Amino acid sequence: MYQILLNKKYLTGKVMPLLAALAVALCTTMVLVVWSVMGGFLSTLLAQGRAMMGDVAIHWPTTGFAHYDDLISRLEEDKSMVAGATPVIETLAMASLPDNRIEGVQVKGIDAASYARVVDFDQTLWWRPMTEALPRDVERRDPRLDPRSAERLSQALADARAMARPMVPGGPAVPAAITGIEVTGYSRRSREGFYNINEGLLRPQPDGGVKSVGSFAPDATITLRMVPFDEGGREVSLVPGVFPIANEFRTGVYDIDKRTVFVEFKKLQEMLKMNGGTVVTRDQADNDLFAAGSPKATGVVVPARATTVLVRAAAGVSPDALRAHCTKVYRQFAAAHVRGVPPPEMVESNNLIRTWEMQNATLVGAVKKETAMVLLLLWLISFVASFLILAIFWAMISEKTKDIGTLRAIGASGAGVAGIWIIYGLVIGVIGSVLGVALACVIVVNINPIHEWLGTALGLYVWDPRVYYFTQIPSKVEPVRALVVGLSGVMFSLVGAIVPAVRAAAMKPVSALRFE
Amino acid sequence: MIGVGFGDLATTVAYLHAANLFKTYTLHRKRVPVLRGVSLEVAKGECVAVLGKSGSGKSTLLHLLGGLDRPDRGGAGAGKISVDGVDLASLRFRSLDRYRAQSVGFVFQLYHLLPELSVLENVTIAAMVKGGSIGASTRGRAVEMLGEFGLGDRLAHRPAELSGGERQRVALARALINTPPLLLADEPTGNLDPATGGQILDLLDAFRNRNSATMVIVTHSMDVARRADRVVRLVDGVVSTA
Numbered sequence: 006m007y008q009i010l011l012n013k014k015y016l017t018g019k020v021m022p023l024l025a026a027l028a029v030a031l032c033t034t035m036v037l038v039v040w041s042v043m044g045g046f047l048s049t050l051l052a053q054g055r056a057m058m059g060d061v062a063i064h065w066p067t068t069g070f071a072h073y074d075d076l077i078s079r080l081e082e083d084k085s086m087v088a089g090a091t092p093v094i095e096t097l098a099m100a101s102l103p104d105n106r107i108e109g110v111q112v113k114g115i116d117a118a119s120y121a122r123v124v125d126f127d128q129t130l131w132w133r134p135m136t137e138a139l140p141r142d143v144e145r146r147d148p149r150l151d152p153r154s155a156e157r158l159s160q161a162l163a164d165a166r167a168m169a170r171p172m173v174p175g176g177p178a179v180p181a182a183i184t185g186i187e188v189t190g191y192s193r194r195s196r197e198g199f200y201n202i203n204e205g206l207l208r209p210q211p212d213g214g215v216k217s218v219g220s221f222a223p224d225a226t227i228t229l230r231m232v233p234f235d236e237g238g239r240e241v242s243l244v245p246g247v248f249p250i251a252n253e254f255r256t257g258v259y260d261i262d263k264r265t266v267f268v269e270f271k272k273l274q275e276m277l278k279m280n281g282g283t284v285v286t287r288d289q290a291d292n293d294l295f296a297a298g299s300p301k302a303t304g305v306v307v308p309a310r311a312t313t314v315l316v317r318a319a320a321g322v323s324p325d326a327l328r329a330h331c332t333k334v335y336r337q338f339a340a341a342h343v344r345g346v347p348p349p350e351m352v353e354s355n356n357l358i359r360t361w362e363m364q365n366a367t368l369v370g371a372v373k374k375e376t377a378m379v380l381l382l383l384w385l386i387s388f389v390a391s392f393l394i395l396a397i398f399w400a401m402i403s404e405k406t407k408d409i410g411t412l413r414a415i416g417a418s419g420a421g422v423a424g425i426w427i428i429y430g431l432v433i434g435v436i437g438s439v440l441g442v443a444l445a446c447v448i449v450v451n452i453n454p455i456h457e458w459l460g461t462a463l464g465l466y467v468w469d470p471r472v473y474y475f476t477q478i479p480s481k482v483e484p485v486r487a488l489v490v491g492l493s494g495v496m497f498s499l500v501g502a503i504v505p506a507v508r509a510a511a512m513k514p515v516s517a518l519r520f521e
Numbered sequence: 522m523i524g525v526g527f528g529d530l531a532t533t534v535a536y537l538h539a540a541n542l543f544k545t546y547t548l549h550r551k552r553v554p555v556l557r558g559v560s561l562e563v564a565k566g567e568c569v570a571v572l573g574k575s576g577s578g579k580s581t582l583l584h585l586l587g588g589l590d591r592p593d594r595g596g597a598g599a600g601k602i603s604v605d606g607v608d609l610a611s612l613r614f615r616s617l618d619r620y621r622a623q624s625v626g627f628v629f630q631l632y633h634l635l636p637e638l639s640v641l642e643n644v645t646i647a648a649m650v651k652g653g654s655i656g657a658s659t660r661g662r663a664v665e666m667l668g669e670f671g672l673g674d675r676l677a678h679r680p681a682e683l684s685g686g687e688r689q690r691v692a693l694a695r696a697l698i699n700t701p702p703l704l705l706a707d708e709p710t711g712n713l714d715p716a717t718g719g720q721i722l723d724l725l726d727a728f729r730n731r732n733s734a735t736m737v738i739v740t741h742s743m744d745v746a747r748r749a750d751r752v753v754r755l756v757d758g759v760v761s762t763a
Contacts (some may be wrong), residue, residue, distance in 0.1 A: 006649045006653050006654045006655070007646050007649040007650050010638070010642065010646065010649065011635075011637070011638075014637035014638060015637065018637050407633065408635050408636075410633070411633040411634075411635060412635075412646075412650065413589070413618075413621075414587070414589060414621065414627045414629075414633070415621065415622065415627065415646070415647045415650050415695065416618050416619065416620075416621040416622020416623070416625075416647070416650045416651060417618065417622075417650050418614070418615055418618040419614065419618075421618075421650070513590070514584075514589045514590070515581075515584050515589050515590045518589070518629070518633065
């Protein structure tokens with residue numbers, strides 16, 4: 006009781022506790038703002054990647070595996086676990102870009118209809134008519150907003166959905182490619198987050214001159230040179246293919262946007278000789294990758310192959326649960342196709358059934374580690390607040406030594422005296438943490454307008470969308486994070502109060518009374 | 522002389538019994554003996570004045586009697602203090618705290634009021650320490666006592682807004698609010714003019730008469746000592762028989 010009375014007096018009558026609460030509040034704000042932004046960044050990255058690549062991929066590289074359609078049927082049987090599955094062929098290619106540059110790219114053959122059920126591919130298609138500007142594009146300079154371009158953009162969107170475009174205006178539609186928006190280098194991202202198409206680009210030429218090239222990728226073509234492999238893993242021959250570019254896509258993950266080209270599944274399957282058929286000649290001594298000792302005879306029908314099956318989880322199913330389910334289904338599938346598909350033990354031991362996070366462990370791990378490091382540093386800085394409180398309390402206790410002696414003389418125990426300072430630390434921690442969390446919420450929720458203001462008023466753009474994946478800074482405060490940070494603020498404050506409290510409790514009453 | 526006389530108490534059992542008290546402090550690595558075998562008996566209701574010069578060990582003796590400190594142990598220091606039959610040496614820290622809260626009222630020369638608290642709060646805090654929360658009756662008693670002490674219109678004032686005499690009256694009210702059976706006063710009038718000091722002694726006297734409280738007053742003033750039942754002289758840490 007007397008502890009509460011004294012705390013009331015000490016808290017309202019001094020500047021020091023206000024400073025201590027302010028220190029706790031600032032530290033709490035700092036940690037929560039950074040955690041919210043960095044954590045939001047990671048969550049957005051994961052969500053974006055998952056939306057683009059499904060939740061789980063069953064993968065057998067290079068040669069691919071047969072009977073993928075059966076695997077898809079088996080997976081889609083359990084609607085409570087699987088929302089959809091789609092075959093994909095992944096391979097590497099040398100891409101001759103419209104300006105004659107050669108780039109190594111990853112080519113993905115997709116079946117547009119089933120692919121759209123598994124990943125949110127359609128929403129990543131960049132060139133489409135728009136009426137609403139991006140949040141930072143206040144001057145509405147995004148070319149997609151220009152009504153004069155609407156017809157061309159609508160055509161690009163339709164071409165992308167059909168994965169076909171005429172090679173020349175008015176000609177017949179042929180299988181087309183959709184390139185990542187960073188692949189061609191045509192489009193340059195503005196500070197506002199949109200891509201310009203209006204400027205012609207100058208490309209260096211072998212003769213030392215430069216050539217102006219058009220800057221709208223969907224008007225151009227791309228040549229992909231790929232190496233097909235037979236079911237035994239032997240390369241057959243280099244296969245070139247010229248594709249008109251139907252559209253560009255943007256996932257926001259730079260590595261994907263810079264290195265990925267989508268083409269139509271059947272077309273790629275055909276180019277890579279993975280479309281199956283009857284084997285005309287076959288060497289008896291050939292190695293069969295999956296069924297050594299069981300060579301195929303001439304005239305045997307070889308089924309079509311795909312390198313990957315992407316699977317999307319049903320609502321409420323975690324990627325890890327889906328992965329376990331896929332592993333189980335794959336075992337049943339392999340049992341039904343002995344010697345025809347990669348054995349499950351090989352698939353599992355090579356970790357070829359993976360969640361998106363596992364596939365991109367390097368990128369996700371780097372972001373996670375970066376977040377953890379920044380947080381660790383901030384926690385350490387916040388720990389300094391404990392020492393600040395310790396110093397403030399230490400000074401206050403020195404000032405109050407005589408009072409402590411008086412309290413001991415009228416019967417207060419050492420623990421009772423310590424309780425005064427523990428309660429004091431607790432109250433300062435709670436006030437500081439509540440203020441800090443509230444301030445952090447205000448900052449995080451308004452972080453984009455604040456950032457805009459900093460950019461406009463001071464020219465300070467910390468979050469440049471030309472560098473970062475997302476145009477907007479993540480601005481959501483997770484309640485659990487707020488709680489953890491708030492409780493940590495209280496804890497740091499208590500830690501800072503404990504040492505001075507113990508000192509107060511250990512004071513000899515007589516020495517305290519005689520203190521000058 | 523105030524209260525009952527020494528002669529009346531000669532055959533009664535001592536309420537406070539201190540025997541062979543030694544106390545040595547270490548200052549700058551030097552041992553400074555303060556008490557060198559002090560023995561004292563005080564009967565219930567008796568008022569004893571401990572007279573002595575500065576540094577003679579008066580205040581140290583008072584601190585030992587009030588349980589604020591403990592006498593030396595071992596060697597020559599095998600001193601013992603018992604109050605109302607309770608051996609203070611046998612009390613653990615928490616019990617010693619309770620002893621101070623319930624049985625002892627301290628009055629100091631420098632008042633030792635808590636500067637952030639009002640006059641009323643400075644008095645009631647002693648009741649809070651003793652019993653946790655306080656009710657309206659305790660508060661009423663404090664108000665009444667402060668009224669009797671002439672501070673009825675100063676209840677909300679802070680110690681810094683009071684004169685020395687007023688502060689000592691507040692300190693006295695704090696010491697008396699729990700009606701302790703033992704009052705220990707360390708130079709209660711040392712900082713006051715004779716008239717104000719006299720008022721303080723009158724209040725102490727009135728409390729003792731009303732409650733049969735036992736009192737030990739440490740002073741170097743003969744005027745104060747003359748008002749006690751008995752005077753004990755302390756010279757260089759020992760009771761003087763001269």
